Amino acid sequence: xxxxxxxxxxxxxxxxxxxxxxxxxxxxxxxxxxxxxxxxxxxxxxxxxxxxxxxxxxxxxxxxxxxxxxxxxxxxxxxxxxxxxxxxxxxxxxxxxxxxxxxxxxxxxxxxxxxxxxxxxxxxxxxxxxxxxxxxxxxxxxxxxxxxxxxxxxxxxxxxxxxxxxxxxxxxxxxxxxxxxxxxxxxxxxxxxxxxxxxxxxxxxxxxxxxxxxxxxxxxxxxxxxxxxxxxxxxxxxxxxxxxxxxxxxxxxxxxxxxxxxxxxxxxxxxxxxxxxxxxxxxxxxxxxxxxxxxxxxxxxxxxxxxxxxxxxxxxxxxxxxxxxxxxxxxxxxxxxxxxxxxxxxxxxxxxxxxxxxxxxxxx
Amino acid sequence: xxxxxxxxxxxxxxxxxxxxxxxxxxxxxxxxxxxxxxxxxxxxxxxxxxxxxxxxxxxxxxxxxxxxxxxxxxxxxxxxxxxxxxxxxxxxxxxxxxxxxxxxxxxxxxxxxxxxxxxxxxxxxxxxxxxxxxxxxxxxxxxxxxxxxxxxxxxxxxxxxxxxxxxxxxxxxxxxxxxxxxxxxxxxxxxxxxxxxxxxxxxxxxxxxxxxxxxxxxxxxxxxxxxxxxxxxxxxxxxxxxxxxxxxxxxxxxxxxxxxxxxxxxxxxxxxxxxxxxxxxxxxxxxxxxxxxxxxxxxxxxxxxxxxxxxxxxxxxxxxxxxxxxxxxxxxxxxxxxxxxxxxxxxxxxxxxxxxxxxxxxxx
Numbered sequence: 086x087x088x089x090x091x092x093x094x095x096x097x098x099x100x101x102x103x104x105x106x107x108x109x110x111x112x113x114x115x116x117x118x119x120x121x122x123x124x125x126x127x128x129x130x131x132x133x134x135x136x137x138x139x140x141x142x143x144x145x146x147x148x149x150x151x152x153x154x155x156x157x158x159x160x161x162x163x164x165x166x167x168x169x170x171x172x173x174x175x176x177x178x179x180x181x182x183x184x185x186x187x188x189x190x191x192x193x194x195x196x197x198x199x200x201x202x203x204x205x206x207x208x209x210x211x212x213x214x215x216x217x218x219x220x221x222x223x224x225x226x227x228x229x230x231x232x233x234x235x236x237x238x239x240x241x242x243x244x245x246x247x248x249x250x251x252x253x254x255x256x257x258x259x260x261x262x263x264x265x266x267x268x269x270x271x272x273x274x275x276x277x278x279x280x281x282x283x284x285x286x287x288x289x290x291x292x293x294x295x296x297x298x299x300x301x302x303x304x305x306x307x308x309x310x311x312x313x314x315x316x317x318x319x320x321x322x323x324x325x326x327x328x329x330x331x332x333x334x335x336x337x338x339x340x341x342x343x344x345x346x347x348x349x350x351x352x353x354x355x356x357x358x359x360x361x362x363x364x365x366x367x368x369x370x371x372x373x374x375x376x377x378x379x380x381x382x383x384x385x386x387x388x389x390x391x392x393x394x395x396x397x398x399x400x401x402x403x404x405x406x407x408x409x410x411x412x413x414x415x416x417x418x419x420x421x422x423x424x425x426x427x428x429x430x431x432x433x434x435x436x437x438x439x440x441x442x443x444x445x446x447x448x449x
Numbered sequence: 450x451x452x453x454x455x456x457x458x459x460x461x462x463x464x465x466x467x468x469x470x471x472x473x474x475x476x477x478x479x480x481x482x483x484x485x486x487x488x489x490x491x492x493x494x495x496x497x498x499x500x501x502x503x504x505x506x507x508x509x510x511x512x513x514x515x516x517x518x519x520x521x522x523x524x525x526x527x528x529x530x531x532x533x534x535x536x537x538x539x540x541x542x543x544x545x546x547x548x549x550x551x552x553x554x555x556x557x558x559x560x561x562x563x564x565x566x567x568x569x570x571x572x573x574x575x576x577x578x579x580x581x582x583x584x585x586x587x588x589x590x591x592x593x594x595x596x597x598x599x600x601x602x603x604x605x606x607x608x609x610x611x612x613x614x615x616x617x618x619x620x621x622x623x624x625x626x627x628x629x630x631x632x633x634x635x636x637x638x639x640x641x642x643x644x645x646x647x648x649x650x651x652x653x654x655x656x657x658x659x660x661x662x663x664x665x666x667x668x669x670x671x672x673x674x675x676x677x678x679x680x681x682x683x684x685x686x687x688x689x690x691x692x693x694x695x696x697x698x699x700x701x702x703x704x705x706x707x708x709x710x711x712x713x714x715x716x717x718x719x720x721x722x723x724x725x726x727x728x729x730x731x732x733x734x735x736x737x738x739x740x741x742x743x744x745x746x747x748x749x750x751x752x753x754x755x756x757x758x759x760x761x762x763x764x765x766x767x768x769x770x771x772x773x774x775x776x777x778x779x780x781x782x783x784x785x786x787x788x789x790x791x792x793x794x795x796x797x798x799x800x801x802x803x804x805x806x807x808x809x810x811x812x813x
Binding site: 366 | 488489490493504506516517518519520521522523525528546547549550552553554570573574577591642643650651652658661662665666668669670671677678679681683686688689691692693694695696697698699700701702703714728730731733734735737738739740741742743744745746748749750752753769799800801802805808809810811812813
């Protein structure tokens, strides 16, 4: 890891603040279900982990996400009895307009709030109403907060292992190789300014949405000379998007970086049902598992994208686990910080968004 | 509508082939649940309509989608009792490798198949096993098949009104104004080659994924002089993506076209719960509905994107209905065909995908 990175609170406090452990235990005793409310970096770690849980035998956890102020969504929530649902509001600044809208719509008697320990509407409401309060670190921004209470409290509420999640992140720091970031920077300089994150799994959508936010908001910036930088990130799911986007990638006018991700599925027992459906054309399908086919599609896509002149790399997750997700997320954080350093931009601010937010109330 | 379009089967047969009506009735008497299996254009209309149904009081229909060969997904399906589930396989060619994988994994005793009336593995299997067969029109490709049995059978199985869906499409043909396509073509020529479809609603993801496929696969082409054309489509959801992508759009290096979509929510009863949560900072939220805020965000985003020099337009859906979805989908079809005509490319083929598919089996 580059030296200046070692001093960032994001790394120096990794796995140290654990106020969420006891609170998660208490909440799990009181509530059967949870509703986690947040926007952007405050909710995308939860979404990543929640999407992962859908792969498991026992199915998705009793945990839902509220990341919008859609009137239909809020209306339906208002019709529900939420007395056995633990509600968690997450907003670093405590001023996020959507979160305050959600508070107004849901009017919970009790709730848990993760926000900075400073005066703000959300902080004041939490204190006034005796809600549970967990401090959001001042010096770690929303999109870098995966391994603080912002990611770890929901992780624990979903019955996932937050320590494994953090351990994965620590492993990624040890393993980090900056040469890949340099290759991405070179690819950018040669005009490959669109970065497609293509997951060959049904359970990576949330993870890749998290990566998308990290890449877009950290790197979409002007440098000191007012030169614009930034990758346009895109999330794809394979093989589905072979039938949607591949034609454009092969014959269209853009130059791309592709990060193809797949999950090692060797541990999955691929039982074959008795062959009710028989036809000579099915021999190929009787002799191979769906995993064989998925991998063949993956390798074929990788090859044709390379042949089309794009910058292609792959990431293999050993499994769909907290540890593997923590590893990949920290890997993307390190890569993003390295790219910011190469491009001489500040990855930690979002000046254009802050500026545009201020004017929203004009339209009320 | 331009004259040559009037002769396309997509338009001349609109709403005429109705084999699916009686079959849908029969299936609904036999089964409680449905699993619709398809890839690309064969499944995205179903996904669009299914996502819409989540907005309704009675919640999502007993209808699920299988659009992958993920081993975890197939394994979990294999563990389930599917005897009360009507399975529908959709593949125009009848050779889609993923669909045959799914047939092999699920081994259903009965199923319904939508495929071309010609020799193919899926056609043969359907005939041999006495499955219900609905012919897929030869002369309407997958991504233009929304208003045939491909879209209308699942629509009817979800208890939605397929006639309203088709009526919306017919209205869009009457209303069609080619000047917008010309504006998009001019925007493309001035370097705006990324088209962001940004839905300010939780229920448009499927619709916009459908648009994405239509745009990418129809227009991502080389013309007769081997010049590449194509828009990179991207789906966003607001306000969530204000916290993820807006920084990049305002300070980054790319030039964009934005289509911002919103749904008129005036009919939604926005009940206010009693104000348990009170604080002076909440006055703004007590005096406005979530819809007021959503619209303020929408208008603000529209303004800041325009000020940043992007090409911005808006589409307002009168409601979340079959009719409104049919209208928007046909509007995008007409626009896509006009753009293909302006760029002198063939919107109906996908030569690069067809070529790349052939090599997949090398990797088995």
